[in-house]
Amino acid sequence: MGEINWDNFSFDDIFGDDSNYSYSTGMPSVLSDSAPCRPESLEINKNIIITIYALVFLLSLLGNSLVMLVILYNRISRSVTDVYLLNLAMADLLFALTLPIWAASKKNGWTYGTPLCKVVSLLKEVNFYSGILLLACISVDRYLAIVHATRTLIQKRHLVKFICLGIWALSLFLSLPIFLFRKAFTPPNSGPVCYEDIGNNTTKCRLVLRILPQTFGFILPLLVMLFCYGFTLRTLFEAHMGQKHKAMRVIFAVVLVFLLCWLPYNLVLVTDTLMRVGVIQESCERRNDIGRALAVTEILGFLHSCLNPLIYAFIGQKFRHGLLRIMATHGLISKDFLAKDGRPSFVGSSSGNTSTTL
Numbered sequence: 001m002g003e004i005n006w007d008n009f010s011f012d013d014i015f016g017d018d019s020n021y022s023y024s025t026g027m028p029s030v031l032s033d034s035a036p037c038r039p040e041s042l043e044i045n046k047n048i049i050i051t052i053y054a055l056v057f058l059l060s061l062l063g064n065s066l067v068m069l070v071i072l073y074n075r076i077s078r079s080v081t082d083v084y085l086l087n088l089a090m091a092d093l094l095f096a097l098t099l100p101i102w103a104a105s106k107k108n109g110w111t112y113g114t115p116l117c118k119v120v121s122l123l124k125e126v127n128f129y130s131g132i133l134l135l136a137c138i139s140v141d142r143y144l145a146i147v148h149a150t151r152t153l154i155q156k157r158h159l160v161k162f163i164c165l166g167i168w169a170l171s172l173f174l175s176l177p178i179f180l181f182r183k184a185f186t187p188p189n190s191g192p193v194c195y196e197d198i199g200n201n202t203t204k205c206r207l208v209l210r211i212l213p214q215t216f217g218f219i220l221p222l223l224v225m226l227f228c229y230g231f232t233l234r235t236l237f238e239a240h241m242g243q244k245h246k247a248m249r250v251i252f253a254v255v256l257v258f259l260l261c262w263l264p265y266n267l268v269l270v271t272d273t274l275m276r277v278g279v280i281q282e283s284c285e286r287r288n289d290i291g292r293a294l295a296v297t298e299i300l301g302f303l304h305s306c307l308n309p310l311i312y313a314f315i316g317q318k319f320r321h322g323l324l325r326i327m328a329t330h331g332l333i334s335k336d337f338l339a340k341d342g343r344p345s346f347v348g349s350s351s352g353n354t355s356t357t358l
Contacts, residue, residue, distance in 0.1 A: 046106050046107060049103070049106050049299065050103045050106055050107060052299065052302075052303070053099045053100070053102060053103035053106075053302065054099075054100075054103060055306075056096065056099060056302060056303055056305060056306045057096050057097075057099040057100060057103075057306075059306035059309075059310075060092055060093065060095075060096035060099075060305040060306035060309075061093065061096055061097075062309075063306055063308070063309025063310065063313075064089040064090075064092050064093040064096065064305075064306075064308070064309055065093065066309060066323060067085070067086075067089040067308070067309050067312060067319070068086060068089050068090065068093070069323075069326065070319055070322040070323050070326065071083075071085065071086045071089075072086070073322065073326055074322055080141050080160050081138055081141060081142070081251065083160045083161070083164065084134045084135075084137055084138045084141070084160070084164070085134075085138075085254075085308075087130070087134055087164045087167070087168075088130075088131060088134045088135070088254075088308065089308065089309075091126065091127045091130045091131055091134070092127065092131075092304070092305040092306070092308060093305075094123055094126075094127065095123050095124060095126075095127035095305050096305045096306070097123075098119075098120040098123050098124065099302065099305075101116065101120050102120065102302075105194065108191075109186075109191030109192040109193065110184050110191075110192045110193050110194040111192055112184070112194075113184050114182075114183045114184045116184075117182050117183060117184045117194035118178075118179050118182050118183070120194075121178045121179065121182045121194065122172075122175050122178060122179045124178075125171075125174070125175035125178050125179075125213075126168075126171045126172060126175050127305065128217075128262060128301070129170070129171035129174045129175060129213070129217040129218075130167055130168060130171040131258060131262075131304075132217065132218060132221045132222065132258065132262070133167045133170060133171060133217070133221055134164075134167055135221070135225060135254065135255055135258060136221035136222075136224045136225050136228075137163060137167065138251060138255075139224060139225040139228035139229050139232075139255070140224065140228055142228065142229070142232050142248065142251065143227075143228035143229075143231060143232050146232050146235055146236065147231050147232055147235045170216075170217075171217075174212075174213040174216060174217040175213075177213065178196070181196040181197055182194060182195065182196055182197075183195070183196075183197050185197070210269075210273055211273065214266065214269065214270065214273075218266050222259075225255060229252070229255070232248070236248070249315055250311065250312065250315050250316045250319075253311045253315055254308055254311055257304065257307050257308070257311060258304060260300075261300050261301050261303060261304035261307070262300075262301050262304060264293075264297040264300060265294070265297035265298055265300065265301045268290060268293045268294050268297050269294070271290060272290050272294070275287075275290065
């Protein structure tokens with residue numbers, strides 16, 4: 001990467017005096033001839049953030065482990081959608097393992113060196129991209145199953161494994177800019193940070209590194225989901241298929257929660273990009289507003305890793321029954337209690353074994 005040129009370093013690249021983790025986005029300032037804007041500190045108690053991260057870590061570790069256990073245990077009834085949800089739980093679990101490190105960095109600054117900085121940043125990006133790509137694949141699966149009643153692709157469940165491998169590979173590729181340019185260093189008058197060091201790359205190069213992942217890793221999958229679920233819902237309502245609509249509640253809830261958690265952060269990133277390329281007029285006040293918005297919305301994104309298991313527990317009747325069945329098999333609860341819970345009715349789709357066990 002080379003040495004950092006501190007003469008050209010401005011504090012608008014670091015989010016506040018008290019920020020130990022940079023929420024900045026690696027884009028160049030378009031106010032190069034003006035005095036640098038010194039961002040205002042975000043008034044959020046670090047202990048509150050650390051507590052939130054700790055709770056998310058514990059809930060995610062427990063919840064996603066149980067989700068993976070239930071799906072892997074139900075081999076016979078495992079569907080295409082279940083395979084996607086299994087990979088989604090894996091992504092959330094891997095990211096959750098980095099939360100103690102993020103929490104510690106909030107307290108003491110980034111004291112863990114460049115290699116760990118690259119790894120945890122990579123896992124965060126891979127978690128986001130794999131999440132939205134997996135949800136896009138689920139939407140296509142539901143679209144084919146319900147709108148077109150297609151059997152050919154979705155019944156060949158071995159193909160799903162290759163699709164999932166492709167999603168992981170694409171997520172890694174989209175996350176490469178963060179992995180390549182993140183490093184640990186200590187700027188003047190600030191604590192150590194884990195931050196992008198772009199070096200002397202041009203504005204055009206920086207724009208490409210921002211826009212390509214946003215386009216292929218967020219905007220396009222989002223459009224695919226809107227298209228597929230739009231036609232899927234229309235088909236369900238037109239055909240008055242109440243049972244199938246009920247069976248889709250879990251999937252719709254998962255998609256909705258993902259968007260509620262990650263859409264605000266990505267909209268702020270898009271706004272930041274538009275500001276830095278001159279589409280939106282830049283000012284110190286606007287920069288500070290975007291910096292604060294990035295800080296808050298990223299915390300919201302971090303929360304997502306523990307929410308899917310809660311959705312399955314409260315909405316997914318089959319998930320609850322599957323978990324209770326595992327507990328009864330190992331003597332943790334009585335079989336009478338399992339019988340009282342009842343066996344949920346199997347609601348399939350017109351394409352065969354594509355109904356989720358969650």
